[in-house]
Amino acid sequence: MADQALQDTTKPDGPALTRAEIRRRRRYENPWFNPKLFWGAGILLGIVFVGLVGRVLWDPDLVFTGAGVLRLPPLGFENLRGQAGVLNHPLGTDGAGRDMLALLIIGAPNSLYVGVLASLIGMSLGIVLGFSAGFIGGRTDDVIRVLSDVMITIPPLLILVVFQAAFGDVNLTMMALLIAAFVWQSPTRLIRAQVLSMREAGYVQMARLSGASTGHIMFREMLPNLVPYLFGSFIANVTTAIVTAVGLEVLGLGPQRIPTLGRTIYEAINSGALIQNLWWWWGLPTALLALMFIGLLLINLGLDEVSNPRLRRL
Amino acid sequence: MARIPAAYLVNRLITLVLTVLIASTLIWIIPRLSPVDPADIMLGRMSAAGGTVADSEAILATLQERFGLNDPLWAQYLLYLRNVLLFDFGLSTASFPTPVSVLIANALPWTIGLMLISVVITFIIGNVLGALMVWDHSPKLVRVAIPAAMVFTSIPPILSGLLLIWLFAATLQWFPIAGSYGLLVEPGWSWEFVGSVIHHGFLPALSIVVVTFGFWALGMRGLMITVQGEDYTKLAEAKGLRPRYILYRYMIRNAILPQITAFALKVGLLIAGQVLVERIFAYNGMGKLLYDAILNQDFPVIQGVSYVIILMTALSVFLVDLIYPFVDPRIRHGRA
Numbered sequence: 029m030a031d032q033a034l035q036d037t038t039k040p041d042g043p044a045l046t047r048a049e050i051r052r053r054r055r056y057e058n059p060w061f062n063p064k065l066f067w068g069a070g071i072l073l074g075i076v077f078v079g080l081v082g083r084v085l086w087d088p089d090l091v092f093t094g095a096g097v098l099r100l101p102p103l104g105f106e107n108l109r110g111q112a113g114v115l116n117h118p119l120g121t122d123g124a125g126r127d128m129l130a131l132l133i134i135g136a137p138n139s140l141y142v143g144v145l146a147s148l149i150g151m152s153l154g155i156v157l158g159f160s161a162g163f164i165g166g167r168t169d170d171v172i173r174v175l176s177d178v179m180i181t182i183p184p185l186l187i188l189v190v191f192q193a194a195f196g197d198v199n200l201t202m203m204a205l206l207i208a209a210f211v212w213q214s215p216t217r218l219i220r221a222q223v224l225s226m227r228e229a230g231y232v233q234m235a236r237l238s239g240a241s242t243g244h245i246m247f248r249e250m251l252p253n254l255v256p257y258l259f260g261s262f263i264a265n266v267t268t269a270i271v272t273a274v275g276l277e278v279l280g281l282g283p284q285r286i287p288t289l290g291r292t293i294y295e296a297i298n299s300g301a302l303i304q305n306l307w308w309w310w311g312l313p314t315a316l317l318a319l320m321f322i323g324l325l326l327i328n329l330g331l332d333e334v335s336n337p338r339l340r341r342l
Numbered sequence: 343m344a345r346i347p348a349a350y351l352v353n354r355l356i357t358l359v360l361t362v363l364i365a366s367t368l369i370w371i372i373p374r375l376s377p378v379d380p381a382d383i384m385l386g387r388m389s390a391a392g393g394t395v396a397d398s399e400a401i402l403a404t405l406q407e408r409f410g411l412n413d414p415l416w417a418q419y420l421l422y423l424r425n426v427l428l429f430d431f432g433l434s435t436a437s438f439p440t441p442v443s444v445l446i447a448n449a450l451p452w453t454i455g456l457m458l459i460s461v462v463i464t465f466i467i468g469n470v471l472g473a474l475m476v477w478d479h480s481p482k483l484v485r486v487a488i489p490a491a492m493v494f495t496s497i498p499p500i501l502s503g504l505l506l507i508w509l510f511a512a513t514l515q516w517f518p519i520a521g522s523y524g525l526l527v528e529p530g531w532s533w534e535f536v537g538s539v540i541h542h543g544f545l546p547a548l549s550i551v552v553v554t555f556g557f558w559a560l561g562m563r564g565l566m567i568t569v570q571g572e573d574y575t576k577l578a579e580a581k582g583l584r585p586r587y588i589l590y591r592y593m594i595r596n597a598i599l600p601q602i603t604a605f606a607l608k609v610g611l612l613i614a615g616q617v618l619v620e621r622i623f624a625y626n627g628m629g630k631l632l633y634d635a636i637l638n639q640d641f642p643v644i645q646g647v648s649y650v651i652i653l654m655t656a657l658s659v660f661l662v663d664l665i666y667p668f669v670d671p672r673i674r675h676g677r678a
Binding site: 174177178179180181182183184185186187189190191193194195214267268271272274275278279280281293297302303305307310311314317318321322324325326328329332336 | 368494618
């Protein structure tokens with residue numbers, strides 16, 4: 029489809045199109061090239077890149093307590109005790125002397141890891157359950173529908189608080205698994221609704237008449253049509269998972285021994301960093317998380333344009 | 343106005359009951375799967391705290407009786423379900439003989455108040471702005487400024503809360519940094535108290551509003567674009583009706599309905615987000631109660647707060663579902 033669109037724009041039909049117009053037309057025809065998607069993906073890849081390259085260029089051991097002088101400001105600033113920022117800790121240090129730059133380098137990928145893993149598991153569950161509900165129908169459908177209706181209203185944060193209060197420390201993967209138990213509902217509902225409407229579509233009927241297996245119909249005929257929706261739901265779930273993880277961390281739960289952005293904020297609030305104007309301590313992780321969420325939102329808006337052509341502006 | 347058909351009502355009721363049942367079961371089962379039984383710790387802490395409390399032996403004995411700690415598990419579970427229905431979560435271990443239900447009853451009004459105010463403001467602002475983004479007659483500034491502001495909508499309220507505290511409470515000192523009313527103010531129906539509550543509640547509410555209105559604006563934008571293309575809107579325009587009249591009577595009123603359903607799906611996240619906002623503002627609501635309980639490992643309070651918040655969420659969803667047929671006359675549940 030995209031190829032055909034590209035040919036259309038290069039065809040000399042009527043007055044020659046300016047280059048800008050061609051680009052706009054191409055964007056309209058191939059919705060995957062939209063600036064929102066581009067910027068969103070760029071921001072997230074940037075964070076991942078800094079996380080990966082940072083480990084090589086910067087000493088990751090600086091995330092541990094006592095790596096430097098306590099509460100040093102970033103380079104070019106001065107803290108209340110009159111200490112100036114030093115080059116060894118360009119973004120300053122926290123209340124336990126941990127290097128902020130190292131904290132960000134290690135912490136941001138940790139947050140993304142939890143979000144992506146939880147969302148991937150939730151998505152896989154959702155695909156299986158959604159297709160089963162839509163396809164098999166009957167009792168199976170009833171059970172899955174009611175269960176997802178029920179689970180979608182339970183805020184994951186609170187169940188996880190109970191879990192952590194009882195079990196104590198968790199690691200990142202464990203936290204992702206726990207969150208995954210709460211992010212399968214929206215993909216399930218989405219896929220179920222789409223499958224119900226697609227089931228009677230011509231091409232599905234054709235496939236069925238020509239003797240295609242149920243698996244073939246589900247995954248080869250129907251699934252490709254759902255890709256933009258699934259992506260959207262995936263990204264939304266990554267956001268939910270990260271929000272939940274950060275929420276746990278800010279409540280003082282979550283992984284206790286692994287540096288995370290949420291835990292840094294928790295420690296900053298508890299040490300009165302807000303009143304003492306130690307803005308870099310809570311502000312840098314906050315800003316990085318905000319940037320991450322903005323990136324995810326942009327991707328989601330871009331995907332919306334892919335699945336809903338009415339949102340596109342020529 | 344549509345009457346609510348019985349089948350629909352029953353369906354929603356079943357969902358409500360199941361939600362509460364599953365949530366309370368999870369809250370009960372999780373601690374029992376953990377290697378250390380919180381019930382033991384709880385009793386241990388209570389008897390430790392009991393040294394300073396009169397009649398502690400008797401209280402502990404009744405407690406064991408009430409929670410059936412000597413009975414088989416299934417009996418404990420049934421008893422637990424009964425207790426939960428009666429809002430009986432036992433006694434707080436941190437502030438020993440105080441019942442959890444009393445602590446919750448003190449915190450709940452603050453949470454509900456803050457939530458209602460911020461949700462109503464957000465819903466109105468978000469939907470109006472979303473509609474204006476699509477409307478052809480909006481001022482140019484609106485159509486440029488709003489999309490830019492939307493970028494902040496993906497940020498959880500806790501992050502905006504931190505920024506607002508730092509800016510308006512710590513640095514400029516326009517607003518208090520913590521609490522839900524001034525320490526020197528006597529709670530009651532006096533102007534001084536009401537003023538103090540508003541003064542303290544402003545930043546928490548603002549931090550929620552700032553980052554949530556965009557969700558509604560985005561949704562509204564999508565819906566408005568759809569409605570804009572409908573024949574009845576075109577006809578209204580062709581008839582020469584005033585644009586403002588079309589915007590309200592023909593467009594917004596038709597577009598807003600799915601927003602109400604979206605609300606039902608969003609309630610859970612909203613409440614969870616608010617719990618965190620209350621925690622960083624040390625607002626006297628459920629969030630602070632929960633946070634203090636986590637710090638003190640006060641398990642009965644953690645259980646109670648989690649249960650009540652989930653119940654609140656489920657009830658709001660149920661209410662939205664019930665209101666929906668009244669708002670949308672096209673819906674005739676189960677009837678053609």
